[in-house]
Amino acid sequence: MIWQIKRRTTLSFRRTLIVTVIAIGVPAGAAVALQAPGAPPNDDYLASIALNRPGDRLERTATLKDVQNTANASVQSDVYNPPDSGGPPEPVTCEGSSYGKTIWYRFYPDVPGVVRIRANGYDAVISVAPFRRSTAEPQFGRRACIDDSTSTQEELFIPRVRKGRAYAIQLGGVNGASGDLEFLFDFLADVDNDGVLDDADNCPRLHGGGRPSGCPKRLRPDVVLRAQPTANGIKVLGLSVTSAKGSRIEVSCTRGCQTEVKRANSEVSFQKIRDNVLAAGSKIVIRVTRRRAIGAYIAYRITDGNFNKSERCLRPGSRKPRQRCR
Numbered sequence: 001m002i003w004q005i006k007r008r009t010t011l012s013f014r015r016t017l018i019v020t021v022i023a024i025g026v027p028a029g030a031a032v033a034l035q036a037p038g039a040p041p042n043d044d045y046l047a048s049i050a051l052n053r054p055g056d057r058l059e060r061t062a063t064l065k066d067v068q069n070t071a072n073a074s075v076q077s078d079v080y081n082p083p084d085s086g087g088p089p090e091p092v093t094c095e096g097s098s099y100g101k102t103i104w105y106r107f108y109p110d111v112p113g114v115v116r117i118r119a120n121g122y123d124a125v126i127s128v129a130p131f132r133r134s135t136a137e138p139q140f141g142r143r144a145c146i147d148d149s150t151s152t153q154e155e156l157f158i159p160r161v162r163k164g165r166a167y168a169i170q171l172g173g174v175n176g177a178s179g180d181l182e183f184l185f186d187f188l189a190d191v192d193n194d195g196v197l198d199d200a201d202n203c204p205r206l207h208g209g210g211r212p213s214g215c216p217k218r219l220r221p222d223v224v225l226r227a228q229p230t231a232n233g234i235k236v237l238g239l240s241v242t243s244a245k246g247s248r249i250e251v252s253c254t255r256g257c258q259t260e261v262k263r264a265n266s267e268v269s270f271q272k273i274r275d276n277v278l279a280a281g282s283k284i285v286i287r288v289t290r291r292r293a294i295g296a297y298i299a300y301r302i303t304d305g306n307f308n309k310s311e312r313c314l315r316p317g318s319r320k321p322r323q324r325c326r
Helices: none
Strands: 002-009 012-020 062-069 097-107 113-120 124-130 144-146 154-157 167-174 180-189 222-230 233-242 248-253 260-263 267-269 277-279 283-289 295-303 306-314
Touching (some): 097 124, 097 180, 113 167, 124 154, 144 154, 167 180, 233 283
Antiparallel strands (some): 062 180, 113 180, 124 144, 233 267, 233 277, 283 295
16 A cells, blocks of 8 residues: 655645555454455555554655545445444434445544544545543444535544544545545654644643643742841842732742741741852752643852852743743
8 A cells, every 4th residue: 555645834734755654453363354356455444554663653744645546436234244244234324324435543642632634536424433442432422424415525533532542533534435536644742642633733742721832821029038148158038929810839948047938918028038148059940830831940159258149941741940931
């Protein structure tokens, strides 16, 4: 089976490559179904063409393309037959339309995302159903399908899929339509599963909580440190932090003061550090965090009679300062 692959940037398609695909995706040890003479190789459910193997990376920088002639394709009353028996019949209705002469594909998302499936050539139904990887048992009761009655030449379906699941794709001709059918498949990853696809996500490894940027809310506290110089460091006269309501603010020193933790409401003053004398080489560390937010890390390194300020960010749930949190 020869597949054409077209390179893509987002949803624009360019250069074409030809690759050979290892085809059948059936459970280990299962017998391979035999198609009727002249039928497409993926006519039967158990002979579906695998777009990737379980555990392998699903292609997400190219469009997968396959063309089959469905003139001699069939519909199974038992998707396990051939070669076995005891399976459910193929679905043959969608949105009030009847269809037949079906072919099958399958895939295994290694991360969450969205698949973009197109069928070109004639009026066709696209159906996607999960199945049990260990047994190949289809879960047709949970399938989603589309029949766009406004177009008789191209169907487009964009369902969301989950990491670690297995899915079967069924294509069939409305009212028995058949002929050359082009199948096009794109996988658009959403690694953090926040609804913003990686191509448009400014923080593709952090759940954005529904924010259009794909990034969690970022805390940007205002810190005021007042100090008096000493011969070998500083004397702290006052420290206050203003941050978003509900933020957790932790003030600590590498040496010379006690750790103090408070919740932000408006401006918060820290008393335990007040009047402490901190020697050169010591450091005041302020961590401002909140659940599902990018936190702030502010450090004051004490020098002879002065201090230097540095800032970093904290990924949600982490205390480790970073220069970038995405």
